[in-house]
Amino acid sequence: MDREKVDLTGAPETMLATLYGRALDSRAAKSILHDSAAADAVARIEYDFRKTGVNAATAAGIAMRAKHLDNWTSGFLQENPTATVLHLACGLDTRAHRLAPGDGVRWIDVDYPDVVALRQRLLPTPSGDYRVVASSVTDAAWLEEVPADRPTVVVFEGLTMYLTGQEVQSLVERVVGRFARGELLFDVYGTTGIRLQKLVPAVRNAGATLRWGLDDPHAIERWGVRLVEDLRSLDLPEIADLPAASRIPLRVMAKLPGFRDVGRILRYRFPALSQPEQN
Ligand SMILES: C[S@@+](CC[C@H](N)C(=O)[O-])C[C@H]1O[C@@H](n2cnc3c(N)ncnc32)[C@H](O)[C@@H]1O
Structure with a gap:
């Protein structure tokens, strides 16, 4: 089999770490995401995946995050079977393949041209629209080319930390301004995670820079969105079912000062019609 030599740097290179995480998870005894297409893609790429530093515990973390974003996306599609899905910073993620949305769904993946x-x-190109x-x-x-005729769910995983706060705000405000209603589903780093970015091998070895962190998910409701779900990456219920070798490092991290809020998975709705929820 001819393998693809991949010569990316910076944020685009980090998509190989998340891909590898999903591939490792797919081979685990109790896979969370069952993304065998990720393992197939890894086998076709000529790259030293050890550079990513991804191990069984971090692979489980990547798979759990993807699973929650998948579940929220399919929940939106069940309620809105003719929706538009904007999957931003798609990298080599097979979300459209995993969810196999119905014929009524318009799905758009977005990333840099070389990616x-x-x-x-x-x-493989997913079927459908x-x-x-x-x-x-x-x-x-x-975004101006995307028809604004349907409810729209915008899902982006592993993106916000590579943007500036101003870029994230402009993106959210453009989406909220363009579509009548929908949801934004994404993960964030906390500011502690941004400060400690040199400890993340995939980021360090790719020469990527993490920029934006968010500690209070309510703080961005002023951009025109309403928080409806907020999950801490280190408190996800699936952690309890992981093998000890993966569960224990995640539990230890959750106990280190400042680490509990290192990452979150967030679900917002727009328009933000009702009062922001109080904590
Ligand atoms: C950590 S990877 C995540 C990829 C994918 N979402 C996943 O979970 O496998 C970061 C991705 O963000 C993309 N990215 C970063 N900044 C971007 C931008 N300004 N526009 C489009 N894509 C961007 C990179 O190219 C890369 O694919």
């Missing part, structure tokens, strides 16, 4: 080109070489857009998500033009 999209690799994606098209490595992954699917397309991929090669653009930075911070560029306003691509």
Whole structure:
């Protein structure tokens, strides 16, 4: 089999770490995500995946995060079977393949042009109303091409930390301003995670820089969204079912000062019609 030589750096290179995490999880005795397409893609890439530093525990963390975002996305599609899905910073994630949305769904994957080109070489095109857009998500033009005729769920995993706060705010405000209603589903680092970024091998070895962190998920409701779910990455219920070798490091991290809030998975709705929920 001819393998693809991958020569990316910075944030695009980090998609190999999340891909590898899903691949490792798919081979675990009790896989969380069952993403065998990730393992197939890893086998076709010529890259030293040890650079990612991903191990069984971090792979489980990656798979749990993806699973929650999958569940929220499919929940939205059950309620809105003719929705638009914008899957931003898709990397080599097979979310559209995993969820196999119905024919009524318009699905758009977005990432940088070199990532999209690799994606098209490595992954089968999902069936249905699917397309991929090669653009930075911070560029306003691509969004103006997306028809604003349907409820829209915007899902982005492993993206916000690579953007500035201003870029995240502009993105959220552009989405909220364009579509009548929908949801935004994404993960964030806390500011402690941003400060300790050099401890994350995938980020350090790719030469990527983490920028934006969020400690209070209610703080961004002023951008026109309403928080409806807030999960701490280190408190996810699935952690209890992991083998000890993965569970214990995650439990230890959760006890270290400042680490409990190192990452979150967030679900917001717009328009933010009702009063923001109080903590
Ligand atoms: C950690 S990876 C996550 C990839 C994928 N979501 C996953 O979970 O496997 C970060 C991704 O963000 C993408 N990215 C970072 N900044 C971006 C931007 N401004 N526009 C589009 N994609 C961006 C990178 O190219 C890369 O695919």
